[in-house]
Amino acid sequence: MRPIALALLFLAPTWSMAGIAPSLLEELGPPTLDADGCVLSEEEVQKERNEEGDLVECGQYLDGAREGYWVLRADTDSRWQGWFYKGQDRGTWLATSPTGQLLGVARFDNNGQRHGISYELGPDGRLIRHHVHAHGSTLHSCGMWIRQC
Numbered sequence: 001m002r003p004i005a006l007a008l009l010f011l012a013p014t015w016s017m018a019g020i021a022p023s024l025l026e027e028l029g030p031p032t033l034d035a036d037g038c039v040l041s042e043e044e045v046q047k048e049r050n051e052e053g054d055l056v057e058c059g060q061y062l063d064g065a066r067e068g069y070w071v072l073r074a075d076t077d078s079r080w081q082g083w084f085y086k087g088q089d090r091g092t093w094l095a096t097s098p099t100g101q102l103l104g105v106a107r108f109d110n111n112g113q114r115h116g117i118s119y120e121l122g123p124d125g126r127l128i129r130h131h132v133h134a135h136g137s138t139l140h141s142c143g144m145w146i147r148q149c
Contacts, residue, residue, distance in 0.1 A: 038055070089108040115136070
């Protein structure tokens with residue numbers, strides 16, 4: 001009896017996580033990327049560059065709206081990467097530095113509205129500010145320029 005209980009202990013978490021893990025990977029994991037950090041696709045990928053030739057944004061359009069995985073350069077020090085569905089932000093978006101350091105996280109519901117906890121980190125990894133949203137409504141904000149957390 002004891003070996004069976006031990007086997008179930010190890011198998012049950014694996015079985016229960018099987019349905020959850022793929023959705024998390026789909027939400028947070030980028031698809032295969034090209035040398036510019038844009039989605040690698042058989043479909044046409046739009047790439048916009050500034051006058052210096054630096055990538056400003058890249059992704060695909062479907063019926064005139066952003067669709068799928070996009071990379072958007074917020075400024076010279078960060079870029080946002082995440083998913084669009086019919087032109088609306090979806091799921092979790094990550095802000096990273098040019099070296100790949102995590103600078104922020106923003107979350108959106110299925111209607112493209114801020115939802116959940118979003119935060120911004122400093123170059124040293126410390127929390128600068130965070131926000132809590134529920135389907136577009138701000139429930140709580142704190143950090144620099146707002147109020148202490």
